[in-house]
Amino acid sequence: MNNQKKSPKVSLHISPQMWSQFRQSMQQYQRKNEEVIGFLFCKRHQVSKHKIRYYPKAWVVPSGDCYERQSVSGLVLKQPFHWYLLKTYLSEGLDVVHIHTHAGQGIPDFSGVDDRYESEYAKFISSSFYQKPRLISGVFDESLQQYQFRIWDRKGLSFQSIKCYQSWFEVPESQDLLIKRKQGTLNREQGFWDGVLDPQMETDNADLMFARQKVFGETCQKQLSELTVTLIGCGGIGSIFAELLGRLGVKKWVLIDPDRLEAVNLNRTPGATQKMVDQQWYKVDYVKHLIKRIYSTGSCVKAIPTSVANESVKQEIAASDLIVVATDNHLSRQIAQELALEYMRPLVCLGTHIDVKSDNIPRMYCRVTVPPLGGGWCLMCGNIINLQRAALESAPTEINTLAAGAGYLEGINDPAVFWLNSICASTGVGVIHGMVSGFLNLDSGLDWIYDFPSSSWHKTNTEYLETPDCYFCSSAPHLESTEDEDEDKIIIF
Numbered sequence: 001m002n003n004q005k006k007s008p009k010v011s012l013h014i015s016p017q018m019w020s021q022f023r024q025s026m027q028q029y030q031r032k033n034e035e036v037i038g039f040l041f042c043k044r045h046q047v048s049k050h051k052i053r054y055y056p057k058a059w060v061v062p063s064g065d066c067y068e069r070q071s072v073s074g075l076v077l078k079q080p081f082h083w084y085l086l087k088t089y090l091s092e093g094l095d096v097v098h099i100h101t102h103a104g105q106g107i108p109d110f111s112g113v114d115d116r117y118e119s120e121y122a123k124f125i126s127s128s129f130y131q132k133p134r135l136i137s138g139v140f141d142e143s144l145q146q147y148q149f150r151i152w153d154r155k156g157l158s159f160q161s162i163k164c165y166q167s168w169f170e171v172p173e174s175q176d177l178l179i180k181r182k183q184g185t186l187n188r189e190q191g192f193w194d195g196v197l198d199p200q201m202e203t204d205n206a207d208l209m210f211a212r213q214k215v216f217g218e219t220c221q222k223q224l225s226e227l228t229v230t231l232i233g234c235g236g237i238g239s240i241f242a243e244l245l246g247r248l249g250v251k252k253w254v255l256i257d258p259d260r261l262e263a264v265n266l267n268r269t270p271g272a273t274q275k276m277v278d279q280q281w282y283k284v285d286y287v288k289h290l291i292k293r294i295y296s297t298g299s300c301v302k303a304i305p306t307s308v309a310n311e312s313v314k315q316e317i318a319a320s321d322l323i324v325v326a327t328d329n330h331l332s333r334q335i336a337q338e339l340a341l342e343y344m345r346p347l348v349c350l351g352t353h354i355d356v357k358s359d360n361i362p363r364m365y366c367r368v369t370v371p372p373l374g375g376g377w378c379l380m381c382g383n384i385i386n387l388q389r390a391a392l393e394s395a396p397t398e399i400n401t402l403a404a405g406a407g408y409l410e411g412i413n414d415p416a417v418f419w420l421n422s423i424c425a426s427t428g429v430g431v432i433h434g435m436v437s438g439f440l441n442l443d444s445g446l447d448w449i450y451d452f453p454s455s456s457w458h459k460t461n462t463e464y465l466e467t468p469d470c471y472f473c474s475s476a477p478h479l480e481s482t483e484d485e486d487e488d489k490i491i492i493f
């Protein structure tokens with residue numbers, strides 16, 4: 001029954017936050033010796049010719065009263081409820097992931113009953129909706145730790161097994177780490193120390209360049225080398241950031257910035273020269289030069305000297321594993337955030353600001369913001385960027401000049417120093433290092449502000465940033481029917 005054709009690699013990518021909510025809900029409705037069903041409704045993203053990823057926009061776990069039968073032998077959902085679900089989400093163009101559990105522990109297998117039922121189901125949904133949705137199915141063991149996923153063709157004739165990632169990135173974790181994490185025997189901190197205790201580590205890593213980073217584990221180093229990072233803004237913060245993250249081990253880059261190097265940049269751009277300025281280098285080419293200086297071979301850098309507002313770069317950004325925005329304007333941050341939400345990509349936002357008040361004592365700030373993957377809060381509802389400013393920045397130049405004159409916009413005359421930008425860029429790189437190796441839990445996002453000369457970090461309580469009705473980041477509602485309600489009644493959160 002397996003597909004013999006060479007087909008693109010398909011993956012399912014769920015944000016850590018949604019994954020834990022979904023699993024909790026499955027557990028809540030699971031009774032002893034009984035199976036439970038859950039749905040994810042996913043968007044499809046064709047990353048490249050060879051790669052397709054699905055990411056959920058909504059999830060549903062029906063409660064006990066939604067079933068005709070719930071027993072060890074199988075589950076049948078009440079038809080009106082089931083049909084309501086499908087109609088609501090599949091007509092929006094989403095594909096469905098049907099998940100159920102099997103009794104017992106360990107990696108579960110799909111049963112013959114599953115094969116027959118899912119084959120019919122795949123055929124049914126693709127023929128019932130104009131958008132011809134696909135069926136992805138998943139089976140979990142009863143502890144909801146081990147699982148398998150597969151995607152069906154539209155005729156219900158064949159399937160292919162697919163990978164599921166419940167992390168910030170879709171880079172493969174080592175099997176060992178994965179199993180420990182699934183078994184729950186590994187917390188994030190232990191994962192970090194695991195590499196130290198592993199005797200294999202000492203002999204495996206022949207790469208001297210990263211010998212002093214072995215402490216973070218081989219997996220982490222491998223993930224860094226496979227990560228594709230889009231950097232929007234290759235100026236005073238972006239260039240330092242690229243130098244640092246490049247040295248940490250990131251080799252694949254997409255660089256976006258329409259500007260050229262200017263003499264006023266030279267106080268804070270490492271390795272930049274007057275000659276580059278004279279030759280009118282694009283900033284993206286200058287940062288590419290920095291990366292190529294680290295890796296004479298084995299790196300892959302796309303330098304795109306254009307604005308992030310340009311439609312042509314959107315697919316490039318969406319296809320990367322991480323978006324970093326280090327520009328001094330609000331519009332590019334807004335666009336980056338919108339893309340990050342649309343394609344469920346991790347976003348890291350870096351910025352600095354220097355204020356000189358009337359007492360002549362400068363106050364200096366840097367800010368590192370990582371909104372949660374897939375929504376919850378974002379740069380817009382968290383007031384991390386100003387939408388009015390973003391709108392002004394998209395206006396024609398004459399209006400901008402007027403606005404700048406009236407003090408609405410920051411311009412190139414803004415004070416900026418290397419050391420402050422370095423604190424910001426370094427911290428951003430540290431946060432990404434923590435995301436990749438797991439020593440930092442970012443599931444609900446992060447917003448840190450550094451304040452100098454008082455020299456203190458303020459950490460925003462991200463609970464206050466959560467905005468359920470944000471125009472930009474509130475995801476499609478997840479839906480649960482509750483047992484106390486009438487059977488037709490459905491509660492939408």
Ligand SMILES: [Zn+2]
Nearest residue numbers: 100102111114
């Ligand atoms: Zn089954």
Ligand SMILES: [Zn+2]
Nearest residue numbers: 378381470473
């Ligand atoms: Zn928001």
